[in-house]
Amino acid sequence: xxxxxxxxxxxxxxxxxxxxxxxxxxxxxxxxxxxxxxxxxxxxxxxxxxxxxxxxxxxxxxxxxxxxxxxxxxxxxxxxxxxxxxxxxxxxxxxxxxxxxxxxxxxxxxxxxxxxxxxxxxxxxxxxxxxxxxxxxxxxxxxxxxxxxxxxxxxxxxxxxxxxxxxxxxxxxxxxxxxxxxxxxxxxxxxxxxxxxxxxxxxxxxxxxxxxxxxxxxxxxxxxxxxxxxxxxxxxxxxxxxxxxxxxxxxxxxxxxxxxxxxxxxxxxxxxxxxxxxxxxxxxxxxxxxxxxxxxxxxxxxxxxxxxxxxxxxxxxxxxxxxxxxxxxxxxxxxxxxxxxxxxxxxxxxxxxxxxxxxxxxxxxxxxxxxxxxxxxxxxxxxxxxxxxxxxxxxxxxxxxxxxxxxxxxxxxxxxxx
Amino acid sequence: xxxxxxxxxxxxxxxxxxxxxxxxxxxxxxxxxxxxxxxxxxxxxxxxxxxxxxxxxxxxxxxxxxxxxxxxxxxxxxxxxxxxxxxxxxxxxxxxxxxxxxxxxxxxxxxxxxxxxxxxxxxxxxxxxxxxxxxxxxxxxxxxxxxxxxxxxxxxxxxxxxxxxxxxxxxxxxxxxxxxxxxxxxxxxxxxxxxxxxxxxxxxxxxxxxxxxxxxxxxxxxxxxxxxxxxxxxxxxxxxxxxxxxxxxxxxxxxxxxxxxxxxxxxxxxxxxxxxxxxxxxxxxxxxxxxxxxxxxxxxxxxxxxxxxxxxxxxxxxxxxxxxxxxxxxxxxxxxxxxxxxxxxxxxxxxxxxxxxxxxxxxxxxxxxxxxxxxxxxxxxxxxxxxxxxxxxxxxxxxxxxxxxxxxxxxxxxxxxx
Numbered sequence: 001x002x003x004x005x006x007x008x009x010x011x012x013x014x015x016x017x018x019x020x021x022x023x024x025x026x027x028x029x030x031x032x033x034x035x036x037x038x039x040x041x042x043x044x045x046x047x048x049x050x051x052x053x054x055x056x057x058x059x060x061x062x063x064x065x066x067x068x069x070x071x072x073x074x075x076x077x078x079x080x081x082x083x084x085x086x087x088x089x090x091x092x093x094x095x096x097x098x099x100x101x102x103x104x105x106x107x108x109x110x111x112x113x114x115x116x117x118x119x120x121x122x123x124x125x126x127x128x129x130x131x132x133x134x135x136x137x138x139x140x141x142x143x144x145x146x147x148x149x150x151x152x153x154x155x156x157x158x159x160x161x162x163x164x165x166x167x168x169x170x171x172x173x174x175x176x177x178x179x180x181x182x183x184x185x186x187x188x189x190x191x192x193x194x195x196x197x198x199x200x201x202x203x204x205x206x207x208x209x210x211x212x213x214x215x216x217x218x219x220x221x222x223x224x225x226x227x228x229x230x231x232x233x234x235x236x237x238x239x240x241x242x243x244x245x246x247x248x249x250x251x252x253x254x255x256x257x258x259x260x261x262x263x264x265x266x267x268x269x270x271x272x273x274x275x276x277x278x279x280x281x282x283x284x285x286x287x288x289x290x291x292x293x294x295x296x297x298x299x300x301x302x303x304x305x306x307x308x309x310x311x312x313x314x315x316x317x318x319x320x321x322x323x324x325x326x327x328x329x330x331x332x333x334x335x336x337x338x339x340x341x342x343x344x345x346x347x348x349x350x351x352x353x354x355x356x357x358x359x360x361x362x363x364x365x366x367x368x369x370x371x372x373x374x375x376x377x378x379x380x381x382x383x384x385x386x387x388x389x390x391x392x393x394x395x396x397x398x399x400x401x402x403x404x405x406x407x408x409x410x411x412x413x414x415x416x417x418x
Numbered sequence: 419x420x421x422x423x424x425x426x427x428x429x430x431x432x433x434x435x436x437x438x439x440x441x442x443x444x445x446x447x448x449x450x451x452x453x454x455x456x457x458x459x460x461x462x463x464x465x466x467x468x469x470x471x472x473x474x475x476x477x478x479x480x481x482x483x484x485x486x487x488x489x490x491x492x493x494x495x496x497x498x499x500x501x502x503x504x505x506x507x508x509x510x511x512x513x514x515x516x517x518x519x520x521x522x523x524x525x526x527x528x529x530x531x532x533x534x535x536x537x538x539x540x541x542x543x544x545x546x547x548x549x550x551x552x553x554x555x556x557x558x559x560x561x562x563x564x565x566x567x568x569x570x571x572x573x574x575x576x577x578x579x580x581x582x583x584x585x586x587x588x589x590x591x592x593x594x595x596x597x598x599x600x601x602x603x604x605x606x607x608x609x610x611x612x613x614x615x616x617x618x619x620x621x622x623x624x625x626x627x628x629x630x631x632x633x634x635x636x637x638x639x640x641x642x643x644x645x646x647x648x649x650x651x652x653x654x655x656x657x658x659x660x661x662x663x664x665x666x667x668x669x670x671x672x673x674x675x676x677x678x679x680x681x682x683x684x685x686x687x688x689x690x691x692x693x694x695x696x697x698x699x700x701x702x703x704x705x706x707x708x709x710x711x712x713x714x715x716x717x718x719x720x721x722x723x724x725x726x727x728x729x730x731x732x733x734x735x736x737x738x739x740x741x742x743x744x745x746x747x748x749x750x751x752x753x754x755x756x757x758x759x760x761x762x763x764x765x766x767x768x769x770x771x772x773x774x775x776x777x778x779x780x781x782x783x784x785x786x787x788x789x790x791x792x793x794x795x796x797x798x799x800x801x802x803x804x805x806x807x808x809x810x811x812x813x814x815x816x817x818x819x820x821x822x823x824x825x826x827x828x829x830x831x832x833x834x835x836x
Binding site: 071072074075076077078079106109283286287289291292315316324325327328331332334335336343345346347384385389393396397398399400401403404405 | 489490492493494495496497524527701704705707709710733734742743745746749750752753754761763764765802803807811814815816817818819821822823
């Protein structure tokens with residue numbers, strides 16, 4: 001039950017700070033971290049070994065907002081306007097998840113690729129379909145992933161095969177929650193698609209369920225200006241978008257709100273006051289031309305920020321790629337703000353993708369004794385190294401350069417997943 | 419001497435237009451295209467075969483602006499301000515190319531990776547070093563690449579080991595041109611680094627050489643605002659940056675000007691009038707926060723535009739990645755212009771990366787009979803395909819999703835390079 005992993009170790013115990021231990025030994029007992037050592041402690045001399053030589057080991061990623069059923073449309077339709085994109089791809093793709101065999105096939109492949117890229121924590125939207133949602137949870141859990149999955153709720157403004165009545169939505173949600181009781185590492189999360197998709201009656205019912213069963217909530221907020229105007233029309237009583245969730249108890253501690261591109265100071269204050277997390281989805285915001293979220297400003301204000309691939313608005317499943325796009329978007333934000341806002345460094349964006357996700361799930365950031373190991377190992381030793389690069393430089397390069405085949409090992413919740 | 423290549427074929431004979439022939443036979447004679455056929459013509463029945471089944475074949479890429487010696491620093495230092503980045507990485511990295519053995523090692527690896535990503539045409543800056551420049555040309559030519567390489571000229575405002583006197587710069591350039599006479603597919607191009615790096619005397623001498631030896635010119639133009647102000651200080655007689663090249667005969671037919679992020683209507687008109695090509699380097703412009711070039715507007719005005727990786731300001735060597743970033747940057751441009759400017763579609767950005775580069779070198783865009791084949795083959799058949807995707811959808815997805823290992827064959831100037 002003891003394991004020694006040898007590699008160059010990098011982790012981010014606080015925002016913007018990288019801790020690096022070269023040629024180190026990471027010791028585990030029953031999947032939990034004992035410590036990082038320069039030499040192997042006596043108690044571990046006979047332990048199983050995973051030696052990675054000169055490779056890089058770092059805590060793995062949390063993809064904190066994505067639409068699992070959109071995996072088959074990844075990287076397509078990026079030239080289309082939003083509504084055409086939804087009609088040509090999104091709704092048709094999601095509608096197929098009434099077919100359980102189809103769902104199993106897609107979710108199995110998605111799970112494999114998430115792990116291949118070093119994503120070990122997830123917060124996923126499924127579709128409205130209860131059975132497929134349970135399948136997604138099964139696939140994630142049996143593969144060793146941790147996190148949340150939500151059956152989507154949607155009783156208005158959708159296409160016919162993707163819409164439930166309010167009664168159906170509530171009863172299916174309750175049945176799904178009942179059937180989710182035995183999952184250990186993949187837990188349910190209440191998931192109103194977004195305000196325009198859910199009647200007031202449904203929102204009220206979901207708020208009640210979340211409260212009674214002590215569940216977190218995930219949804220979308222202030223992604224683009226047309227959506228904000230639409231919500232204003234639907235909820236003339238609400239001064240701002242967030243209040244359409246708040247009034248039903250769907251905007252509280254650990255609520256995950258994707259995007260928040262156009263959240264102003266008042267909306268940002270409401271999020272901080274209530275313990276809401278922003279999930280920044282840089283590639284999606286670019287592809288759909290939603291804008292560039294003021295992430296650095298939010299963090300400076302004390303806002304908790306996480307990262308999400310948001311496939312398939314985002315076209316990049318790899319969180320290493322999402323980190324690189326988060327940096328690029330923050331540089332655009334710097335241009336847009338006329339140099340008033342700063343950009344994300346690699347260390348900062350990596351923190352959001354790894355340590356911040358661990359914190360969301362109640363753990364400490366970085367490789368901390370007592371916690372189960374979540375990590376990936378990148379072998380970049382085939383790369384050109386004429387300059388005797390530092391581990392930090394190689395770490396940085398990996399976010400811009402790593403191919404899937406460079407990720408040679410992944411550990412999730414203390415178990416080796418590949 | 420006859421070859422039949424079977425695949426799904428996509429090419430871009432005009433801007434924005436994709437021609438697709440499914441399960442086609444591309445017939446070559448001595449490396450030159452005979453035609454694309456639904457069934458194998460009788461004359462080719464006994465020919466050699468390269469069968470790629472359901473894979474995608476498309477014309478390969480031209481990387482029309484990059485710094486070959488910066489390959490070892492790819493993906494590093496992206497958090498640093500420009501001057502610190504230059505001092506920490508760029509100048510130190512380039513200075514090492516006085517060492518010929520070092521240059522050989524780096525340029526061999528760079529050449530391999532360019533080909534692995536399907537780049538078969540190049541316009542590269544080397545360093546000031548004549549011998550290393552000749553080595554780069556040898557590596558490119560012997561590997562089967564086509565295009566231009568320029569020995570960099572720089573007699574002011576550089577660090578000591580990277581600066582020549584004006585006399586040295588001229589005499590070394592003349593000797594390099596003499597020694598380049600026997601190259602067939604990689605030809606020399608006159609390369610003043612940029613106006614701040616070259617004295618008036620050197621610029622005048624380079625303009626004279628370009629004219630006498632009938633050579634094209636490559637340089638940088640209007641990349642960022644500080645640089646533009648600097649050029650204004652150095653050339654108070656010039657109303658705009660481009661005139662500092664123009665007055666020395668370095669701004670004419672087929673001149674390649676990288677970036678042009680901040681070129682206004684007057685500068686853009688000067689480029690069109692003189693037959694100057696813009697090389698758009700989207701990833702570099704983002705990483706260094708130079709801005710978002712108005713590419714769609716330039717094209718609408720009749721400007722010739724090419725794409726470049728600009729490694730290592732750019733962190734992406736793959737032109738498929740550069741195409742995706744060009745699309746993303748054009749979407750930011752759309753946001754910056756308050757929806758006045760449109761974004762690049764995949765078909766448009768692909769045209770710039772492939773057909774436009776072929777045109778620059780005097781060829782016709784697309785797969786045209788009589789021309790030598792430049793193409794790559796992408797095998798995406800391991801990707802999830804639950805939706806019976808069209809060839810066009812798979813083509814589009816490849817720009818967002820393809821890994822290096824998915825590129826299974828590359829042809830340059832009629833020869834199979836891998």
